[in-house]
Amino acid sequence: MRIAMIGTGYVGLVSGACFSDFGHDVVCVDKDDSKIAALEGGVMPIFEPGLAQLVERNVRGDRLSFTTDLAAAVAEAEAIFIAVGTPSRRGDGHADLSHVFAATREIAEALKRPAVVVTKSTVPVGTGDEVERIIRETAPQAKAWVVSNPEFLREGAAIEDFKRPDRIVLGTEEEEAAEMMREVYRPLYLNRAPLLFTSRRTAELIKYAANAFLATKITFINEIADLCECVGADVQDVSRGIGLDNRIGSKFLHAGPGYGGSCFPKDTLALLKTAEDHQAPLRIVESVVKVNDARKRAMGRKIIQALGGEARGRTIALLGLTFKPNTDDMRDAPSLSIVQALQDAGAKVRGYDPEGMEQARPLMPDVEFCDSPYQAAEGADAVVLVTEWDVLRALDLQRLAISMAQPNFVDLRNVYPPEDVLAAGLKWYGVGRMARS
Numbered sequence: 001m002r003i004a005m006i007g008t009g010y011v012g013l014v015s016g017a018c019f020s021d022f023g024h025d026v027v028c029v030d031k032d033d034s035k036i037a038a039l040e041g042g043v044m045p046i047f048e049p050g051l052a053q054l055v056e057r058n059v060r061g062d063r064l065s066f067t068t069d070l071a072a073a074v075a076e077a078e079a080i081f082i083a084v085g086t087p088s089r090r091g092d093g094h095a096d097l098s099h100v101f102a103a104t105r106e107i108a109e110a111l112k113r114p115a116v117v118v119t120k121s122t123v124p125v126g127t128g129d130e131v132e133r134i135i136r137e138t139a140p141q142a143k144a145w146v147v148s149n150p151e152f153l154r155e156g157a158a159i160e161d162f163k164r165p166d167r168i169v170l171g172t173e174e175e176e177a178a179e180m181m182r183e184v185y186r187p188l189y190l191n192r193a194p195l196l197f198t199s200r201r202t203a204e205l206i207k208y209a210a211n212a213f214l215a216t217k218i219t220f221i222n223e224i225a226d227l228c229e230c231v232g233a234d235v236q237d238v239s240r241g242i243g244l245d246n247r248i249g250s251k252f253l254h255a256g257p258g259y260g261g262s263c264f265p266k267d268t269l270a271l272l273k274t275a276e277d278h279q280a281p282l283r284i285v286e287s288v289v290k291v292n293d294a295r296k297r298a299m300g301r302k303i304i305q306a307l308g309g310e311a312r313g314r315t316i317a318l319l320g321l322t323f324k325p326n327t328d329d330m331r332d333a334p335s336l337s338i339v340q341a342l343q344d345a346g347a348k349v350r351g352y353d354p355e356g357m358e359q360a361r362p363l364m365p366d367v368e369f370c371d372s373p374y375q376a377a378e379g380a381d382a383v384v385l386v387t388e389w390d391v392l393r394a395l396d397l398q399r400l401a402i403s404m405a406q407p408n409f410v411d412l413r414n415v416y417p418p419e420d421v422l423a424a425g426l427k428w429y430g431v432g433r434m435a436r437s
Ligand code: NAD
Pocket: 006, 007, 008, 009, 010, 011, 012, 029, 030, 031, 032, 035, 070, 083, 084, 085, 086, 099, 102, 103, 120, 121, 122, 123, 151, 152, 153, 154, 155, 262, 263
């Protein structure tokens, strides 16, 4: 099939490259010409494991190309995916749909043949109706079916998630559109990925409900972690103890500094706005958002407590800055709130991240960026593990201890056994557990 992917970001680029890998003929479109120029020169605009090889292979096979010319890509396509950003609207937390609607207008003007227009971007319930209205208004003669197909891939594991999804949600009640979507996804359901057909509005809501549920799980275990610290229990064991119950499941039960990233914060907020508009309050999600916001800043206080309550003039090294490992995405990363809280308290902050420093630099203007975790730790009063990149999972703790001004090690991801940290001559602070000594 001929596919046009509008928006070549984390989702559009991965989806486009994977579709081409399955044999479809894909053109990825972006209005950012520097991104397209980079891709044409073989340079990836984002860090995602395996992406460069996947793109290279399919460009070489003549199945994948890049352009800023939306009209040309759309004119040829049988399936047009909208994968543009839907950030939080400034001021009120509603999803900002301006990119989706702008792309829709451009698509409508360029339609030359019957096609499915598929929203892959995360969009509030009813957006598909509006996309359809814009197309009818702009191009009354065009034959187009509007389908919702939310994306569930995780950055850092995006290719594997796209190729082996737990399910593919398709929101359409029109048989021709359903048939075209089956054709698009045929190679995937040979991998046994179930296609779940629902109404368009239901598909749109499934994405938000899924993200809100996962955010709730994370926030739940984080609050349990706080209670563990008060009562002398171990949150790692609590997680294991409840996660082994199949009804609960072990995923998303790792206590830490709070969820961040480009999806959970904005999607939980947007869901609350939809609920508010329909006077159907989602009180659990309201609490999740509040608790998580408070938690990110509370992590700053936790670090200051490790320093004996005074951070002014102290040097603190943060290891891992992105919102999770294996991505360079800094959007809404917990490290941003932690840096702010520490700098507000008068601390000097250093940072190290294997892939995220380029994106972090403009967001953290007063942070001193270092070339290695050891350089960051040199003369520091505390080292804080914020994001559990593989290269930060086996640090030479003795080397850290020797080079630091004060031996405080704060492990916000519970990666290191407290005994190992203490044995290296460091003081240990974790999340929701006590040192057994
Ligand atoms: P992104 O910001 O990385 O990419 C969006 C791209 O769209 C940008 O390159 C931008 O230049 C381009 N764009 C905007 N308007 C355009 C237009 N009119 N024509 C052509 N290109 C245009 O965003 P992302 O992280 O890929 O997210 C895209 C959507 O997918 C969002 O709705 C997001 O919520 C959803 N989503 C993201 C993830 C994720 O892990 N990032 C996962 C699932 C769903």
